[in-house]
Each structure stands twice: as C-alpha cells, then as structure tokens.
Amino acid sequence: MTPETASAFKQLHQASLTPNTLDLKTKELIAIACGVSRLCEGCIVHHTKAAKAAGVTLQELHEALDVCTLMNGGPATVYGKKALEAFGA
Numbered sequence: 001m002t003p004e005t006a007s008a009f010k011q012l013h014q015a016s017l018t019p020n021t022l023d024l025k026t027k028e029l030i031a032i033a034c035g036v037s038r039l040c041e042g043c044i045v046h047h048t049k050a051a052k053a054a055g056v057t058l059q060e061l062h063e064a065l066d067v068c069t070l071m072n073g074g075p076a077t078v079y080g081k082k083a084l085e086a087f088g089a
Helices: 003-017 024-037 041-053 058-072 074-087
Strands: none
Touching (some): 003 024, 058 074
C-alpha cells in the first residue's frame, strides 16, 4: 500500500469512528460484526480491543455476536470466538 493510500485509509477510519449520532461503543460493535461477517481476523482483534477500551462489556459483545450469527450463520460461530478471545473472555 502506498503512503497516500495508507493515509487516506487512516483518515477514513478516524472519520467513520468519530462519535456522532452513534457512540464509539456502538460503532466498534458494528465493526466487530462486520469483521466477523467478512472473516477478517485482524479486523476482529483490532476492533474488539478498541471496543473493550471504549467500555463495551462482555455481555454487549455476546449480544452483538448473537445478531451477527443470526445474519451470517455458521461461520460467525467460528469467527465470533476470535472476538471473545481478543476480549480476553
């Protein structure tokens, strides 16, 4: 990735996660669910750690993963565990 692309992605990341109508906890839970749905282990670990730092509880993570499993089926049961491991549960 070129430095220009990396910089643009970093700006997108910051702009997307800036609290507005949705708070940071909610946005990080959405990011985790997207990471699980896309089977992106790096995304799962990064956003789960960020969610925990933002105050997401283990129960909130479990509920978000439940919805992700509903919408994504079996693969979410495998990749959802990656989020739980990253959370330290």
